[in-house]
Amino acid sequence: MRIALACPYAWDAPGGVQVHVRQLASCLRGRGHETLVLAPAWSRPDDPAVEVVGRPVKVRFNGSVAPICPDPRSRGRIRRALASFHPDVVHVHEPFAPSTGLFATLEATGPVVAVSHAYFERSLLFELFSRAMGKVWGRPAVWIGVSEASAALLRRHLGHDADVRIIPNGVDVELFGRARPAELPPGRRMLFVGRLEPRKGFPLAVRAFELLAEDHPDLLLVVVGEGRQRTALDALPPNLRGRLVRAGVVPHADLPRYHAAADVFVSPAVGRESFGIVLVEAMAAGVPVVASDIPGYREVVRDGVDGLLVPPGDVGALAGAAAQILSDPALAARLAEAGRARAETFRWDRVAEQVEAAYRDALASSDRGAGPAPGR
Secondary structure (H helix, E strand, O other): OOEEEOOOOOOOOOOOOHHHHHHHHHHHHOOOOOOEEEEOOOOOOOOEEEEHHHHHHEEEEEEEEEEOOOOOOHHHHHHHHHHOOOOEEEEEEOOOOOOOHHHHHHHHOOOEEEEEEEOOOOHHHHHHHHOOOHHHHHOOOOOEEOOOOHHHHHHHHHHHOOOOOOOOOOEHHHHHEEEEEEOOOEEEEEEEOOOOOOOHHHHHHHHHHHHOOOOOOOOOEEOOOOHHHHHHHHHOHHHHHEEEEEEEOHHHHHHHHHOOOOEEEEEEOOOOOOOOHHHHHHHHHOOEEEEEEEEEOOOOOOOOOOOOEEEOOOOOHHHHHHHHHHHHHHHHHHHHHHHHHHHHHHEHHHHHHHHHHHHHHHHHHOOOOOOOOOOO
16 A cells, blocks of 8 residues: 555654654655655655655643644645655644644545544633534544544544544554663662653653662653653752763654663653653553553553553552562563563554554545544
8 A cells, every 4th residue: 555644743853743753754665665754854754755745833732732734835845745646545643623633634636544532621712623624524534543532532523433543652662672782870779751841751760769768779760751840850969960861852763772781661641642662661661650540641551561660659559569679580470471471562563553444444434535534
């Protein structure tokens, strides 16, 4: 098949959706398909199979900052790119965001498969935008949520009986499983990976480290990521600041080396997470995981089986769970082994089979000009 993938976020910015689209395109090419990625970007990518369709701007939404391209002029670039590539299927990501996924949905002349990576309880901005986008909701032949949480969000707008299939995000399990440890200062390491923003709960990780530091004098906090909440580190006592490793933004290909050097992984996100790629990556690397018990995350980690879940926002519980792992080698080994096994569920070859089935169903749709009717 010839497959066009529309990514709504800046191709040259870090983010889970960009990693997902990049790896999915690579996997599909490895399985014999042709792909073209359409995305906004600040710079021109080296990959000839990626076409830049506009310049992104940063917009605050859902507790994060999204580098999207709402410029309507990009719609013409998308139209021309699709006409030139002539895809069998257009696979759009986040078509309700005012960016490339939306414009590709409107410009596609063939079957559309749409996927939501988002989850939140309520958003007035989204509700208002959604009501104006009836044509978009009705266009895709197949709707996909990456989890029950994101599927539930879609059904609130498509109708509770809408056919939304769940296909999880894929992870390059081998990349994380075979990595050699990064060269870090000696000691045991508690790893945080993600944007340093309110939604990810980074200050909770910092405070948990402070609680753990006295009883675990060899413990280091390793931070991979950047964002405005980096200032949370300034609240640490001066004697603990020397036990910080600030890696900043790390290319995804280099990320597994930090996991390979870690003893425990923490992800204290406070909500609005549709899945938990960072959790699967840590489990694939064999790092015991402590994460918030929130929708999306609990679909990845089964509490007490392949990781530990704690109430969101509870610093004491976060520190306590990490202390269990640091103090109990048998528990750490059991969670690491179970986590590796759990990560196999999200291998790209398994996920790609499900995505290909969605493409075939879209192609077989008797009415290629319309998808499921919005349930309003």
